[in-house]
Amino acid sequence: MHSWSADFAALFSLQGLIGLITLSVLEIILGIDNIIFISIAVNKLPVSQQKKARTIGLTLALVVRSILLLFIGWIAGLKAALFHIGDWGVSGKGLILVGGGIFLLIKTWQEIMEKIYTDEDEIEHTSKGKSTFNAIILQIVVIDFVFSFDSILAAVGVSGIVLIMISAVVISMILMILFSGYVADFINKNQGIKMIALTFLLAIGGILLAEGIIDSYNFSVPEEDHVELNKNYAYIALAFALLIEIFNMKEKAVKRKKDLGI
Secondary structure (H helix, E strand, O other), X not given: OOOHHXXXXXXXXXXXXXXXXXXXXXXXXXXXXXXXXXXXXXXXXOHHHHHHHHHHHHXXXXXXXXXXXXXXXXXXXXXXXEEEEOOEEEEHHHHHHHHHHHHHHHHHHHHHHHHHHOOHHHHHHHHHHHOOHHXXXXXXHHHHHHHHHHHHHHHHHHOOOHHHHHHHHHHHHHHHHHHHHHHHHHHHHOHHHHHHHHHHHHHHHHHHHHXXXXXXXXXXXXXXXXXXXXXXXXXXXXXHHHHHHHHHHHHHHHHHHHHHOO
């Protein structure tokens, strides 16, 4: 039986508090892709429903991750092969990663094509009319379940104490709920930023798919030869692209002021 009293004692120790702060920051960083997806997904809804959808989406993310943290043993079991195709093994984790990656690739590609070939006025009148609140929430839940695995594995790596992991998830989610509206407004008001965000999601979808394939491959080789995919490069590329776009936005603003004689 789990000892919650031991968890509380660990949480309020100096080492526990440092671990809580570290893990909270890490959860926020790992939640960037989730916030971007939610921001773009809820933009399909009428403005009056967007805040509610973001709040429900992130609250469900909090619930899903907290529940999954209580079932670390089950998650560990997902790493085992369910069946083999030749020397390659197919695990529950691999199936989730491949399925989530394909879903994200298709969904993001559709968004990019719509943005390229459809006028903003048409998007405003057609897509927001077709998208239903429940459908958007379902999309958020599906993709958050996939993103949760990174979050949980990171939490276990930093702290093996369940209460600290859940507390960090709660803190990070509360902060994301508070600031997700500002992120969504920034993305949707700046079309260059929105395209960067969509391209980033496309890259994350590709990474999830690749991770699922690599997971299967790793069953065919000794543990010392296992391949690991580093997602940090995607985040670095995102930061670099955002920096360039911010400079472009600044340049346009300065030139606009000059043209207006301000």
